[in-house]
Structure formats: C-alpha cells, structure tokens
Amino acid sequence: MNDQERIERQEKIRNFSIIAHIDHGKSTLADRILENTQSVASREMKSQLLDSMDLERERGITIKLNAVQLKYTAKDGEDYIFHLIDTPGHVDFTYEVSRSLAACEGAVLVVDAAQGIEAQTLANVYLALDNDLELIPVINKIDLPAADPERIAQEVEDVVGLPKEDAIKASAKANIGIEEILESVVETVPAPAGDPSAPLKALIFDSIFDPYRGVISSIRIMEGTVRAGDKIRMMATGKEFEVAEVGINTPKPMAVEELTVGDVGFLTAAIKTVGDSRVGDTITLAANPAATPLKGYKKMNPMVFCGMFPIDSNKYNDLREALEKLELNDSSLEYEPETSQALGFGFRTGFLGLLHMEIVQERIEREFGIELIATAPSVIYDVHMTDGSKEVVDNPSQMPDPQKVDRIEEPYVKATIMVPSDYVGSVMELCQRKRGNFVTMDYLDDIRVNIIYEIPLSEIVFDFFDQLKSNTKGYASFDYELIGYKESRLVKMDILLNNEKVDALSFIVHRDFAYERGKLIVEKLKTLIPRQQFEVPVQAAIGQKIIARTNIKSMGKNVLSKCYGGDISRKRKLLEKQKEGKKKMKSVGNVEIPQEAFLAVLKMDEE
C-alpha cells in the first residue's frame, strides 16, 4: 500500500466497543455482529465467540480483552473495516474497559429493554464520554414479554442524554435490528484520524504472554505504519525489539503485511516479559521515533488483598511461577512474599476486586494444579501511630499494637445503587448495617431509584454484592468508586484454635460490631472446621481479651467396619477419597482447617 491507499482505507475504518451490563446481551450481540459481517461462518460459531477462556464461558463474563476485524458492506455499497473491541462487564474490570475504550472512536451502548440502565453501564458510559466516544444506544431484548422499549429509550434520554429517537430497538437473540446497528456504526462512528506517514504511535491496550511467540501485544495504531522486520522502541521503557509479526484477529489470529492508522491488531517481537510491553505504553519506530508518547492510562492499583498459600508447602515455588505467569497477562495483579505462622510461606496478593480475586485463585488451581488456601480479603488501612508516623497495613495480622496506634483510617467508596423503588427500604437497611453514610437518592423515572451511599470498602469486600442481590431479588445494580480514607474505630480480632492464635484468621472489625461478629465467627468456624480427634476450643479475642468461645467436639467413629468380601479396591477408593478431602485442608498445629474456614468472616451475615 502507498500512503494514498492507506488514507482511503482509513476512511473506511470504524473502531467500536460494546458497553453493556452483565446479562444485557453484549456477547450475543457481538456474536450476531460477527455473523452478519464477513468474519465467521455460522458453522464456526460457538456462542460467546470472543470469550476465549473456559472460565469466561462458564461464568458468562468477559475477563480478558479481545479485538476482532470484520468486513462490512454497507447500504451505500462501500466496504468498511470494523474493529470490534470487547470489554469486560464487571465492576472489577473498569480499568480494562477504559483501555478498550481508548482504542475506539465509538461505542454501542446496549440496554436491556426490560431492566433499563444499570449502575455499571452508567459508569462505563461516563468512561466512554471521557474518551470522546460517539455512542449508539441500542435497546436490546425487545422480543421479551417484559420489554418496554419506549420507557427504556426515555430513560436513556433522561439519564445518559441520548435522544430517544436515536435508540435502535433490537434483539440480538432474534437477529432483530442488527443491520441498523451496523449501518449506524458506519454513519455515527467517525473514521480514525492520524497520518500513516507520520512517526509510528501505537497504543498498547493489552499484552498477553504466549510461551511460543513471547508477548503478544494488542495495539491500536494512532499514527504511522508498522510491519514485520521493523525495529521498534517502547517509549516508556526505551527497550527496543524487532517486530516478528503483525496481524489481526478474524477472530482467529492472521498475520498481515502491515498495520496502519486506525488498525487494531497484534504485534509480536520476541518480547520475553509483559513488563517490556506495558499496557498503556506507546510503541514507536527506533529509526524514526515519535516526539511524544500517547496519553496512555493511569495504572490501577489493587484495592483488595489476600494471602495465598499452597496447601502443600513444597509448592511454594510453583505458586510463585504461577503468579509470575498470570502477572504476564494481568498487569493489575500484585504480589509479594508473605509468611504466616499458621500457613507458612505464601504471597500477599492484590486484586482489583473480589471477582478478580476469585478468578485468579481459580486459575491457579485449575491451570497450574496448585491447591490453595486463601485468607479472607482485606483492604489497605492507614494506621497513624502515636509517634506521628504512618503505617500502611494490608494484612490484618500485621496490625500494630493498639497501644501504639493513634488512629486508623480505612478506605471508603461511593456506592451507586440502582434499584426498583420497592426495594429502597431493604437497600438502605443493608447499607446502614454495612456502616454506610447516606448521601443522596433520586428517582430516575417512576420506578427506578438511584441511591448513593458512602460505605467502607471493607464492607463492600465482605459479601456486600451478594447480600444486595439477595435483598433485592437480583434487581439491584451496583457500582462503586474509591473516594478516600476516613477515620474509623477499628480493632483487630484474633482467632484462637486449640488455644493457639491463627494469624491467617485475624480480621479487622469496627469496635461497635466486634462482640456480635466475634460470636458469629466462632459459631461459623464451628460449622466449617471438621471435627478433629480431640476437642478444639474456638475463641475470638481482641488483644488479650476473649470475647467469644465455643468448642468443636471431637471426632466420633471414623473407621470402615465393612469387609466388602474381598473387594479391597473398594476400600482403597474410599480411603483415597478421604485422603483427597484431607489434601484440601491445611494443618495448623494439630488442627486441619479447610479453605472455607479462612473465608468464614465473609459469610457471617448469611444466616
């Protein structure tokens, strides 16, 4: 291609994402768009085509980003090149959404025709507007009996400010309105700006590690052109590499001759670590570098921490390797070695949120075959000492001696909860119970209310979302953002098993709730820790003071009495099953503790 051809081609490129609340039909719409363009034949279709991890398909969510190139022949007879960039739909992954959006000029805003705008969608709409994206409102699932597209279109106008006449009524499932959406992408989303002959500026919006090809960087070309053999430079790190391959996803990866302005594709250059191809960095050519990098992103810091320990202590190094590998694809994951008296050597690991934490734990167990004990998640506390110094504590067991503490501050979030008005009472009650401060409440329309509270992040971390769902029959949607630190009257609660303090079970609690929580936790632990050969006292203590106590009775009979004729293999199988169960437990002193016990503190409000 020469520059003239590149500029003509650039005119025909449309880069967009789909913004939707979980379950509002983003993946189905993406599948439908893929089918209705020249990308994948229907026979190759697997539902949720863009979600490539097993976990993503199972949980019906998107975790990692994906971008796919499509060809579309519009009604005007012209052929267009679409890049559809997938976005995760969960609150934990806001950061990744912002990365996707930075690679686009437009976004399709999908809203469920019955449920309307949800808190999370709204958060992403604001992100899109911050990135100057053109929005195409789509009211989805109009074929469902409960659909009320007119009301929802009005809601979109009222809440987001997009004229209701512009909203496309669609059903991705029934293939209604898809062509209108595609035409609207052509008309509404601007072609990318940029000069193909200028020095290269390519935004890295994702990086994954592939054991055979090294780091595969997902890039969006803002200026210039890049091809295999080019010598490139990472503008933040200054590191230089030779490009091995550039390509696009169709959704299968396909090498192409070059990527130029407006293209969204991938690049490999025998890069050994993701750290050398940082998300948000700008790639330029070593021979003809750009003067300034692109704006990039601000790094998102983990908000939730937990200790992760291998049940088999010999697997410490395996766990380190697993974390190293995951970190290659997950720049928001942080970890450092941690030693627990109870659990031995492990890692204090930071996450964007609870879902992120669960997913990482699950991947370590599944993909790396390491059985884990994870401690209950904690937030980061600012502890101001009497001597005027400040300590940052992300591990309850490290909380300094109260005698030396002047005050403790904890992170607060602004929680935005959207809910049908019938549930306002129960939402407020829940927020109150979670130490929330009411900020404001307004009616979005006749039915839906937007409630805003300031709540300690630690309360959000402790099963807030599950409780919110169950208290509102699943109707509430929820989003939060960190607003800063506030002083709280917090204390550390220690747990003693068999009269030994188990550091990994310590947690931080507000003084006013301490007694109640202490009682709840010992009872909960009693149900979660299997009976041992001896009676095990379970105690909750603040400092030296025991505030709650119960006993786990000793084990009764546990020996197979039957002979089973000469069927020894059956006996063996039974024993092997018991052994498997035991393997999932961590031995602390003489007490075998299962994973669930370490998360007991999360489950206290269940009953």
Next chain:
Amino acid sequence: MVDSMYIHIPFCNRICTYCDFNKVLIDNQPVDAYVDALIKEMRQIEPMTLRTIFVGGGTPTALSEAQLEKLLLEIDSRFTVTEEFSFEANPDELTMAKLDLLHNHGVNRISLGVQTFNDELLKVLGRSHGYDDIFRAISHLEEIGLTNYSIDLMYNLPGETMDDIKDSLKYISELKPKHISWYSLIIEPHTVFYNRIQKGQMKVDDDEAEGEKYMYIMGELAKLGYPQYEISNFSEKEYESAHNKTYWKNDEYFGLGAGSHGYVGGKRYYNTKPVNHYIRAIEENGSAVKETVELTLNEQMEEEMFLGLRMNRGVDMRRFEEKYGRSLDSVYGDVIDDEKGKGNLMEKDGFISLTKAGRLVGNSVFIGFLN
C-alpha cells in the same frame, strides 16, 4: 501359593434395605445355569488343597437343596479344605435339611445373618427372618453339632437404642456363639436406606453416637470372653475367622461367581457383575474376569498396612520385611512416628497396631499410608 477361595451366590429371596452387594431377587433367575457356570469356573482351577473356602452372597441358603448339593459335590470332589469351610446363612432359610447337606459336605463354620434381635428393626432392615427364626436356626446348629458359628450383627441402625445393643449382648451371653461380627451400618448409594435419608424420611445417629456404641460393644464383648481381633470382629480364642484373616493379612485368594473379587499373582481382578453376563462369559470363555489390575510394590505395601492394621495384632514387621524386601521403618517410619505421636499407633512384640483410640478413627490413620 493361593490357598483361599471366595464363592459368591448373588441371589436373595428378599432385598434388604441397606444392602449394596451384588445380588438379585431370586425369582425367575437362571439359578441352575448359574450353579453350572460356577462349577465350570471352578474347573478352571486345578484340584488342590485349600486352607479356607467362604461361600457368601447374596444369600447362599437361597439355593435349593438340589442346587446346594450340586455345588457342594463339586467343591468336595475338587478341593480338600484343611482349615475353614464357611457358609453364610439366613436364619429363616437354614432348614435342617440344608444344614445337613452343608455339614455332610465338610462345611465347618456358619456365618449366621442375625443383624439384630429386635423384630421391629429387622423389619426396617427388610430382612426375611424374625426373632424366632434366629433361635430355631441356632438350635438346628447345636442339634447337628455345628457349633462353630458366627452371629453377624449390625449397629447404628435407624431407630436403634442402647437397649437394643444390650439385648443383643444378653442373647450372646446366653447363646455363647464362637464368633461375633458386629458391623456398623453404612449407608451406601443405590440402597433403599440411601434414598430414604436423601429424602429426609430417615435418620441415623452421627459418628459421635456411633463411636460411643462402638466403644461400648468392644468393652462388653471383651467382658463376655470375646476379645476383638479385627475392627468389627470378636471371637473366642482359636475361633477367629481364618478366611477373613486372609484378606486382612493381604494374602491371596481366588474369587468365583458374579462380581467376585480375587487376588492372585499380585493381581487384583473381579468378575462381571450381572448374572446373565457372568453365565454367558463362563459358557463362552470359561472366565468372566472383567478387569485385572497388577498392583505396584507400593500399592501392595499400602494395602498390607491398611488391611493389616484392621487386626488388633496389627502388622507383623518381620513378615513385612520378608514379603517386600524393605523394612517397615524404612518405608513408613515417618507416618508411623507421626501416628504414634498422636496416640493412634503403637509397637509391641514386633507388631505395629492401632491403639484403642486409633481404632476409633482407623481411616484417618490408614490414609496416612496412601501415597
């Protein structure tokens, strides 16, 4: 040298609510063909001298006199039993005529399926016999002079009380059998009990109450002159079951009949379970073996431990070393020390055995020996 044999009779006149062994209701079954198949399977083994034979089920006494006779004649003609020839029997089916047959063909031990002396509980268990049948069967045994019999009982039954256990002990003290097997009820999948419990229609005691009953039974039977020699087995001196000890000593045995398990030449094998498949396989190939697994040395040693420790005397350290060419200590020293520390294992006179506390939680000790 294999010198034990198990023979399985998979037929019953009634299906018990707790039973998950390989068995079918005898009505309309090809029982004659089955006996013929058993005989054909037996003929694959050279005539030899055996130490023990155990005929179990199902219910061996569900066979007709003619069928029993045919089977016994064949056994008699092929094998010489030097030590113990045991038959399982249901109290209501142990007629004088059948008992005569057994006795005349060398059966020298009866394992009597009493289960409980409480008529109500017998009904819950779905047994075909009642309280009276037990005493009738035992009087037959005494009349014929076959006094080496075992009373097989169960505890931890749904609705059972300590009084039921005390009653059983009282009858034992009066009847003075040579041997008692007293198994705790295990709720197995594919049984009536399992379904009832799943549906919440039935409850059994938890393992704590079970443990208390177990300790009580051990103590009381010892007082009555029946020291325990295995987790669930108690006997007068000299009357331990030679056949069952074959399993616990991890020695080899033939397994004949549908679904039977055998252990020959370091290989564990089992026969196909369905009666028809078994008959067809024997008719066609002379063998109905479904699967054979050769045990690794490691597996053999593991089994030596979790079977041997079931016996009160425990695992013979010298025999272990002779059998496997490695000392017990070099293989399992760490596990043994650990369990000794917890008070679950002890060492005495060249044997490693469970302590009384360890016996209660045998499984948690056994799994330590699994790789």
